[in-house]
Amino acid sequence: MERPVMEVEVGGVWLSHPVILASGVLNETAASMMRAVEGGAAAVVTKSISLAEREGHPNPTFVELRTGYLNSMGVPNPGIEHYTKEIERFREEMPQVPVILSLYGESVEEFEELGRAARTLPVEAVEVNLSCPNVEEGGIAFGKDPDGVYSAVRAVRRGFPRGVWAKLTAHCPDIVEAAKAAERGGADALVAINTLKGIAIDPYLAMPVLASGTGGYSGEGIKPLALEKVWELASSGEVEAPIVGSGGITTGLDAVEFLMAGAAAVEVGSAVRRRGVGVFSQIREEIEAFLVEEGYGSAGEIVGLALERYPHEEVGE
Numbered sequence: 001m002e003r004p005v006m007e008v009e010v011g012g013v014w015l016s017h018p019v020i021l022a023s024g025v026l027n028e029t030a031a032s033m034m035r036a037v038e039g040g041a042a043a044v045v046t047k048s049i050s051l052a053e054r055e056g057h058p059n060p061t062f063v064e065l066r067t068g069y070l071n072s073m074g075v076p077n078p079g080i081e082h083y084t085k086e087i088e089r090f091r092e093e094m095p096q097v098p099v100i101l102s103l104y105g106e107s108v109e110e111f112e113e114l115g116r117a118a119r120t121l122p123v124e125a126v127e128v129n130l131s132c133p134n135v136e137e138g139g140i141a142f143g144k145d146p147d148g149v150y151s152a153v154r155a156v157r158r159g160f161p162r163g164v165w166a167k168l169t170a171h172c173p174d175i176v177e178a179a180k181a182a183e184r185g186g187a188d189a190l191v192a193i194n195t196l197k198g199i200a201i202d203p204y205l206a207m208p209v210l211a212s213g214t215g216g217y218s219g220e221g222i223k224p225l226a227l228e229k230v231w232e233l234a235s236s237g238e239v240e241a242p243i244v245g246s247g248g249i250t251t252g253l254d255a256v257e258f259l260m261a262g263a264a265a266v267e268v269g270s271a272v273r274r275r276g277v278g279v280f281s282q283i284r285e286e287i288e289a290f291l292v293e294e295g296y297g298s299a300g301e302i303v304g305l306a307l308e309r310y311p312h313e314e315v316g317e
Contacts, residue, residue, distance in 0.1 A: 004298050005297065006018070006287070008300060011125060012163040013189075016042045018255065018265035020268070021268065021269070023046060024047060030086045030087070033086075034093055035277050036272075040283075045102050046087070047077055051079060051114060053078050054104075055074070056076030057074030060211055065217075067221030069217070070210065071195075071210075080118070081117075101118050103128055106132055111156050112158055124162060126162075127166075131167070143172055143178060146178055147181070149185065153181075153187050154184075164187050165244065166179075167192075167193075167194055170193045190233065190242070192233060198214065220250055221248065223250075226246060227248075231261040233262065234263070242264040243262055244267055245258030246267040249271060250270075251286055252287040255283050257306075260303075260307075266283075
């Protein structure tokens, strides 16, 4: 049997296979992003970048749990002007690998400025981090309501002419409405989901482990929740943009589940800590082995397959 076709297209970005480096891991420098590509990533999403430099939160900012990780880094980054050299250095060394620049803004104006700044950079797309706090609305995350989603995505779209991906949060009343707002704002693709809010407490100190108290929970433990959000988006019949699944993906079969739920591709981050930088190649090979074993001709053939085989009538919880 011929090898299955692994190439996919997501929001105007062509990928050699559906496994992408997620924002937040191995993306602080050109060298670290190159390591991810050498480990098999088809594309890289950068760390979230703001207009000005951010120092981040005081330590401790990271803790390993039984089923994942909790972090509250505070988005430390050098600002878009200084990060430009990392993108350019990466592009010089790996010109064929797509780069998606993650944007962090705390106001509509900031997002628009970031979009304008990004248009001059050698990136195929930008990813709008909708978990950013909107300081004009009392610090409520942009992604928590459709109006916030629309305003952030639309602001970036005004400044940036290429692919715009919207990274949705599960911490919203209705993720389908959030996705529709992102589409109205000009999103070419939807990423579901960002980390989930969590907390860890040291029982011997009787206080939270993280200096900031709560943080973003990622890793294997959030996979069923992230998968359900992809399913909800894809099964709604109201969302047209391609979906990128993100959250707890550690193996090729995890990725297959996301594809079958309706994702066109997946982002992988925390699994690097569990399986090493070669996890991207491992997941790609495991997807390919599954396709061969089950007689599928391409990765695209299984996208949304579980939706097609599931009864359309609502089933009680």
